[in-house]
Amino acid sequence: MDIDLLVIGGGAGGISAAQTAARRGASVTIVQEGPIGGDCTFTGCVPSKALLAAAAEGASFDEAMGRVRAAVGTIAANEDDAAMAAQGVTVVHGRAELRDPRTAIVDGTAMRAGRIVVATGAAPIVPPIPGLDGIDVLTNENVFDLRTRPGTLAVLGGGPIGCELAQALARLGTQVSVVEAADQLLSKEEPEASAVVERALRADGIAVRVATSLERVEPTDDGARLHLSDGSSIEVERVLVAVGRRPVTDGLGLDEVGVGTDDRGFVRTDDTMATDVRGIYAVGDVTGRLPFTHAAARMGLIAATNALSSWRRLRPQRFDTAAIPWITFTDPEVAHVGMTEAEAVDAQGRVAVVPFDALDRAIVSGRTDGYLKLIAGPRPLLGRAAGGRVLGATVVGPAAGEVIHEVALAMRTGLFTGRLAQTVHAYPSWSVAVQIAAAQLFFEVDGRSHRPAQP
Numbered sequence: 349m350d351i352d353l354l355v356i357g358g359g360a361g362g363i364s365a366a367q368t369a370a371r372r373g374a375s376v377t378i379v380q381e382g383p384i385g386g387d388c389t390f391t392g393c394v395p396s397k398a399l400l401a402a403a404a405e406g407a408s409f410d411e412a413m414g415r416v417r418a419a420v421g422t423i424a425a426n427e428d429d430a431a432m433a434a435q436g437v438t439v440v441h442g443r444a445e446l447r448d449p450r451t452a453i454v455d456g457t458a459m460r461a462g463r464i465v466v467a468t469g470a471a472p473i474v475p476p477i478p479g480l481d482g483i484d485v486l487t488n489e490n491v492f493d494l495r496t497r498p499g500t501l502a503v504l505g506g507g508p509i510g511c512e513l514a515q516a517l518a519r520l521g522t523q524v525s526v527v528e529a530a531d532q533l534l535s536k537e538e539p540e541a542s543a544v545v546e547r548a549l550r551a552d553g554i555a556v557r558v559a560t561s562l563e564r565v566e567p568t569d570d571g572a573r574l575h576l577s578d579g580s581s582i583e584v585e586r587v588l589v590a591v592g593r594r595p596v597t598d599g600l601g602l603d604e605v606g607v608g609t610d611d612r613g614f615v616r617t618d619d620t621m622a623t624d625v626r627g628i629y630a631v632g633d634v635t636g637r638l639p640f641t642h643a644a645a646r647m648g649l650i651a652a653t654n655a656l657s658s659w660r661r662l663r664p665q666r667f668d669t670a671a672i673p674w675i676t677f678t679d680p681e682v683a684h685v686g687m688t689e690a691e692a693v694d695a696q697g698r699v700a701v702v703p704f705d706a707l708d709r710a711i712v713s714g715r716t717d718g719y720l721k722l723i724a725g726p727r728p729l730l731g732r733a734a735g736g737r738v739l740g741a742t743v744v745g746p747a748a749g750e751v752i753h754e755v756a757l758a759m760r761t762g763l764f765t766g767r768l769a770q771t772v773h774a775y776p777s778w779s780v781a782v783q784i785a786a787a788q789l790f791f792e793v794d795g796r797s798h799r800p801a802q803p
Contacts, residue, residue, distance in 0.1 A: 350460045351375045353655060354452055356444045356600070357467030359386020360641040361632025363427060364648030365465045370436035374656050377438040377461075379454050384432060384439060385424050387469050387488075387633070388641040394423050395492040396512055397677055403519035404679060409497035412520055416492055446601035449627045463627050463655035466607070466615060467648065468600065470593035470633035475504075479565030483572045486588040488513070498522050498586040502574055504562055506533035508676040510590035511545060515678050518552045525555040525582055527574070532558055534676060537742070538689060541682045544717055544744045548680060555582075595634045612636060619666040621651035629655055643672055671759040675749040680718050683752035686740025686759055687723055689801045695725045697739050697801035698732075700788035702781040704745055706796070709776040718745035722755065722785035723801060724765040735765030735789050747778040754782050765789055 353369040355362045358380030369376040378384065388394060398419035402412035425431070429439040442455040452459050472487035474480065486494075486501075488509055499522065503514045506528030518524040526533070526549065532542040533549075533556065546556055557576065566573040571585035595614045602609065608616040608624040614636030621629045629651035632644035650665045657664075673685040689699055704710035704718040723739040726732050741755040758768060768786035773779050789798050 352462045354461035355465045358384040361644035361648040362467035364645040365652040366437045368649045368652035379444040391489045399516045403516040409520045446605045466630040467632045468596045473592040500584040502584045503588045505590035528558045529561040541744045620664040673752045673756045680745045681748035683743045683748035685756045692723045692801040697723045697725045698798045700785040700798040702785045720781040
């Protein structure tokens with residue numbers, strides 16, 4: 349079989365690559381072991397956000413899981429084999445192994461393609477902690493299959509997945525403990541953001557243990573006893589592991605065809621999404637870049653465009669993470685784009701903060717534990733004229749995941765920071781915080797101004 353583009357993996361990155369190729373009139377086939385949709389649809393974004401929403405509304409465990417299954421079913425139907433075929437994409441179910449830079453063997457059948465995109469994703473890591481392999485652990489891949497609510501649960505890992513699932517299950521009635529080895533939850537976020545989330549989790553009855561690691565696991569009749577690095581132990585019915593992700597590349601044949609990987613096993617690419625082997629691209633979580641659905645979709649578009657464009661060597665599209673936001677959908681949400689304050693020090697960043705106890709929308713909503721931080725820096729040649737350029741922002745609050753996109757757009761379009769201050773924002777909205785923060789870069793607002801970025 350000769351096709352223009354072969355996509356190995358049918359998650360967000362693979363679907364995006366295939367759809368992009370089909371829109372260009374190319375013949376394209378996705379090879380996928382399971383159903384189209386991948387991690388995001390079945391074990392990631394969709395079920396976790398459905399569970400969070402149901403828990404926030406006071407649903408029972410059974411009701412919440414029913415809503416999860418319904419949401420997954422509805423969204424999966426929009427990207428199944430028939431939906432792909434309607435867009436000009438052929439789906440083949442099976443396991444692919446690269447034979448050479450133009451050929452993959454799928455369950456014994458050779459498929460030849462002009463270009464290949466690897467989009468096989470990632471899977472949860474279960475660390476080699478003594479005794480952990482002796483119990484039936486939960487991960488994001490099987491937690492949504494639960495039919496009965498655990499009475500007690502330990503969540504290993506205080507990153508986005510761990511915090512989201514801990515809060516959702518706590519609100520559904522489970523007694524939850526979070527164990528995080530780093531000094532703060534959400535270790536890639538700013539400390540202030542972590543502190544707000546930790547307060548929120550504790551308010552939901554969650555026991556939060558930071559700077560604490562799991563040393564060994566002892567099975568019990570009712571579950572497991574976890575022995576921690578501080579000398580204490582906790583007994584729980586179930587353990588949910590959310591400590592990181594590993595690339596899914598086993599049996600793919602990357603080494604045999606010369607596709608390089610980094611020291612963690614993720615496929616190495618340049619910013620055009622090309623691998624070390626000409627004609628083979630990689631996108632999404634398998635690359636170890638930003639592990640988000642929207643980032644994977646962007647990578648897929650870039651890879652397919654470059655793979656099929658006759659101008660790819662002269663004017664390739666490039667993947668740039670600078671203006672891609674990421675969001676943790678806890679309550680309150682944590683949203684971030686661009687530089688953190690510490691990262692902005694070397695860029696001569698200036699920081700303006702609007703605490704939500706001074707934001708009218710937060711006051712009337714009774715949700716004042718949060719803030720918006722806007723970071724701006726000088727432009728080449730123009731310096732701080734018109735406020736300079738936006739370097740990044742962090743928002744913590746109920747609508748943080750929506751508010752952040754205005755800042756992302758400003759960064760993507762190279763907007764002068766002053767334009768944010770000049771744009772009329774509806775009152776009383778959460779987004780008014782963006783306007784106020786931008787204005788603080790020019791003059792004092794309600795006693796607040798800006799300051800230099802600090803490490």
